[in-house]
Amino acid sequence: MPGRPVISHGTRPATRADLGSTPLEVAPRLLGGVLTTWVDGIPVSVRITEVEAYHGLGTGDVPDPGSHARMGPTARNRTMWGAPGHLYVYLSHGIHSCVNVVCGPEGTAGGVLLRAGEVVEGRDAAASRRRAARVPRDLARGPGRVGQALGLRHPVHDGIDAVSGEPHDGARARLRLRDEPVDDVSTGPRVGVAGIAGTAAFPWRFWVTGDPTVSAFRWGRGAAEAAGGEGLAPGE
Numbered sequence: 280m281p282g283r284p285v286i287s288h289g290t291r292p293a294t295r296a297d298l299g300s301t302p303l304e305v306a307p308r309l310l311g312g313v314l315t316t317w318v319d320g321i322p323v324s325v326r327i328t329e330v331e332a333y334h335g336l337g338t339g340d341v342p343d344p345g346s347h348a349r350m351g352p353t354a355r356n357r358t359m360w361g362a363p364g365h366l367y368v369y370l371s372h373g374i375h376s377c378v379n380v381v382c383g384p385e386g387t388a389g390g391v392l393l394r395a396g397e398v399v400e401g402r403d404a405a406a407s408r409r410r411a412a413r414v415p416r417d418l419a420r421g422p423g424r425v426g427q428a429l430g431l432r433h434p435v436h437d438g439i440d441a442v443s444g445e446p447h448d449g450a451r452a453r454l455r456l457r458d459e460p461v462d463d464v465s466t467g468p469r470v471g472v473a474g475i476a477g478t479a480a481f482p483w484r485f486w487v488t489g490d491p492t493v494s495a496f497r498w499g500r501g502a503a504e505a506a507g508g509e510g511l512a513p514g515e
């Protein structure tokens with residue numbers, strides 16, 4: 280594969296088995312891992328610093344009202360029901376392409392949203408895609424920015440395989456995981472998720488404690504009321 284990622288020390292290629300558990304179990308293991316894409320032959324690598332877990336219908340012990348797959352398979356979420364290691368790339372607010380790592384056995388639905396990261400290779404390419412970023416830490420700070428920095432676009436790259444690295448519409452993706460999990464991990468409610476799904480009842484957001492690339496918390500529609508208060512979520 281041309282343009283091998285230069286950031287590989289302390290990491291190894293992800294396998295299907297690594298991603299075969301529920302998103303809630305896999306999510307913290309993605310922290311510190313590196314996702315590399317080759318779009319138009321240009322490599323960009325992002326060290327993952329913030330993620331959120333989402334379960335589909337029938338996945339895990341608790342129904343997840345915040346998941347795209349909460350009602351079952353649809354044309355939009357079909358990638359979430361496939362083999363682990365593929366990337367579910369969806370469009371948010373009709374503008375932003377957001378990237379999820381599919382988790383769990385094939386036939387069950389689950390994904391881990393990549394909320395933020397640090398661009399560790401291909402910074403010039405990422406900056407050319409993210410011209411609004413004023414400082415390097417903002418290149419992939421937020422899920423839409425992650426997708427933009429990596430050059431992944433919905434619907435073109437939905438379903439790209441980050442385990443095999445097989446070509447997908449002119450692009451490739453490879454995921455590497457840390458040899459050892461990150462030591463200092465914080466958890467809390469998911470960002471911008473509506474209702475009870477965006478409260479401490481679902482502390483399914485994980486981030487590297489103190490990392491400057493982690494995005495800011497904000498309540499989703501009705502979530503603050505469901506939580507019984509206003510202001511920042513616990514742990515922020």
